[in-house]
Amino acid sequence: MKKKKGLIILIVCLVALVGVYFVATYISDKINYIEPATTVDKSVNIWNISTKVSAVRVINSYGDNTYYMDEEGKWKVEGNEVATLSQSMVQRMAIYGGNLTATEKVDDTCDNLAKYGLDKPQYTIILRQNDGTESVFYIGMQNQVTEDFYIYADGVDGIYTVGSTFPGYFNFDVEEFFLVEDILVTTDTSYLRELSMEYEDNSWHLVRMHYGSDYDVSGTRAWYLVDLFEHEVAVDTSKLEDIQNAYLELGIYSCITFSATDDELAKVGLRPGDCKGSIYYYFEEASVSEEITEKTVVGSQKIWLGNKTEDGAYYYVRPDGREGIYTMEATYIDQLRSNTAENLLQKYISVINISTVDSYSVEIGDIHFEAKVESIATDTGVEYYHYHNDKKLEKKFGSNLYTSLIGVYAEKALLKTEEPSGEELLKITFYRNTDIMPVYEVSFYAYSINYYKVAVNGEVSYLANSRDYKALVESISSSVENITYATEE
Incomplete structure (x- = not known):
């Protein structure tokens, strides 16, 4: 009987201990539990005019440049309307500047601009809308902890911040927008009418003339040398093929500077009136015998040539009408330079058009x-x-x-x-x-x-x-x- 009573007491104690354990665990969970904080979106949309922006003026460390949309809906840059720009890069500025959204508001007033580096902003962005209205905002210093940048906008109370990548949309020199492959006016060789090369003491000038097939000695007697001789002299057609192949490969490789000073031009052999040489070509997009009308596409291009780069891989060049310094691959210019008027001569000496x-x-x-x-x-x-x-x-x-x-x-x-x-x-x-x-x-x-x-x-x-x-x-x-x-x- 005593043994049975002892067993009952043991079972009661065990149940009590289990109960104490569950109670203790429950209390512990209640003590350690922290309710998740609700995330607060502090972003502020300052304005949304991106669909109305027709011009973007950017003042940064590179200078002051205005990009505008022309009548055909293409972005151009003031002062160099002939340049072909990367449309997506300019459009990106219009979109992010036009839909100006801050990460948060950090000051209700604009009374202390110097505190945020906004008394002397790194960037001033002026957005012009279709109706002529202008919206202006400024980008100041970077917060060293959050890495956000401080901004404020004309007509909007307070100082705001934007993400660390935002200023990058406006941190470009104008030349970085240029599509250099579109700078030169080119055409197919079948439309070429003139092609000339001059560099230091070597020069030649080729002209394509109409020549009926009945009067064509070799079937290709259309090109003539017209400089250095007293009359036009037929060109050796085997050399002509090499020249035309080199012409097809001509293209701007890079832009060194959009606007060069006289001293900068002189250093690379491109000062006006004192260039090393030039390449010139003229074309009419019509057959040789076809009559030229107002609708015929015609064009010409003169490229001033300067020194070679130190590694000899490129020439410094300046397309006529431009103020900048560019580079072109040396291989094809050297191919043109390797010819002289004398070695271009056709030995059919009486070929008279x-x-x-x-x-x-x-x-x-x-x-x-x-x-x-x-x-x-x-x-x-x-x-x-x-x-x-x-x-x-x-x-x-x-x-x-x-x-x-x-x-x-x-x-x-x-x-x-x-x-x-x-x-x-x-x-x-x-x-x-x-x-x-x-x-x-x-x-x-x-x-x-x-x-x-x-x-x-x-x-x-x-x-x-x-x-x-x-x-x-x-x-x-x-x-x-x-x-x-x-x-x-």
């Missing part, structure tokens, strides 16, 4: 042949007709004869010209409608077994291979002896 010729004559032995040239504009271009003794020559005959006359090939150029000597064996004369070299004479004289001397306007400058000379004489003689006239229409 048919459009510049009024008449021509051939004298060889007892043969004396003269012909006049008449040009007629057609829907497909210009047609040329030849007349001998006032009678129209058959068109194919005329073009073949003329092609043989301009096919004089000089295998060698003499380093020094000399007076012609000996008997003149063959003379081809072109009477032209140009002020420069209105008469162009090509004469042949005996020289050696392998060569004939070739004189241009009385100066012996070339040697023609005997084989080429004999083929030329045979072609001319055969044509003149078998004249074919056009049939009566």
